[in-house]
Amino acid sequence: MKLKYYGHACFSLSYEGGPTLVIDPFDETVTYPPCDEICDAALLSHDHFDHNHVQTLRGDFVTIRSAGAYDVQGVRITAVDSFHDKKGGALRGKNLILRIEGGGLTIVHLGDLGHMPDEKQLEAMSGADIMLVPIGGTYTIDTPEAEEVIRLARPKHAVAMHYRTPDYDFNTSTCEAFERDMRAVRMPREIEITPENLVSLPEFLLMRYK
Numbered sequence: 001m002k003l004k005y006y007g008h009a010c011f012s013l014s015y016e017g018g019p020t021l022v023i024d025p026f027d028e029t030v031t032y033p034p035c036d037e038i039c040d041a042a043l044l045s046h047d048h049f050d051h052n053h054v055q056t057l058r059g060d061f062v063t064i065r066s067a068g069a070y071d072v073q074g075v076r077i078t079a080v081d082s083f084h085d086k087k088g089g090a091l092r093g094k095n096l097i098l099r100i101e102g103g104g105l106t107i108v109h110l111g112d113l114g115h116m117p118d119e120k121q122l123e124a125m126s127g128a129d130i131m132l133v134p135i136g137g138t139y140t141i142d143t144p145e146a147e148e149v150i151r152l153a154r155p156k157h158a159v160a161m162h163y164r165t166p167d168y169d170f171n172t173s174t175c176e177a178f179e180r181d182m183r184a185v186r187m188p189r190e191i192e193i194t195p196e197n198l199v200s201l202p203e204f205l206l207m208r209y210k
Contacts, residue, residue: 007032027053032194033126045111075102080124131155134162
């Protein structure tokens with residue numbers, strides 16, 4: 001499986017001989033180059049402009065945007081409700097935790113998780129091979145909270161997302177504290193992940209977005 005990062009919370013997962021999934025594509029107000037991947041499914045953690053802009057995607061794809069269990073060409077997707085804030089969604093609404101199982105790998109994308117998980121949510125995110133976790137605060141959990149979620153969910157590897165960069169100056173923190181605290185290793189924009197090479201990956205990653 002090839003994991004590619006587009007910036008913010010947008011990733012593509014391309015399975016050899018299987019589907020390509022895109023998670024949380026953003027619109028032009030997010031100042032990274034848009035994701036224009038040919039895909040089989042668009043997975044949206046929530047319905048905000050910086051996570052739901054399927055208009056840039058190509059191909060005959062299905063859109064997954066609500067809680068439930070799905071199958072896309074043999075890749076299993078479980079979407080579990082959570083919230084975008086610490087007040088039960090009163091401030092920013094709901095958010096989906098996305099658990100994706102295929103190619104012998106489990107990938108969990110936390111979307112804009114804005115609170116510490118309850119038992120059901122923690123079960124959905126636990127035991128992942130790769131967890132894609134927001135760290136920037138303001139709109140999501142912040143870096144210390146992300147580090148606690150990682151400790152609770154115990155993924156084999158965690159990739160930081162949804163933080164401020166030189167190319168997208170919005171009201172969140174940068175990745176510096178995560179890089180320092182977790183000794184995160186900077187990696188290319190696209191990485192090949194297999195059950196066999198997992199052990200060779202750094203435990204904590206910061207992927208390039210260009």
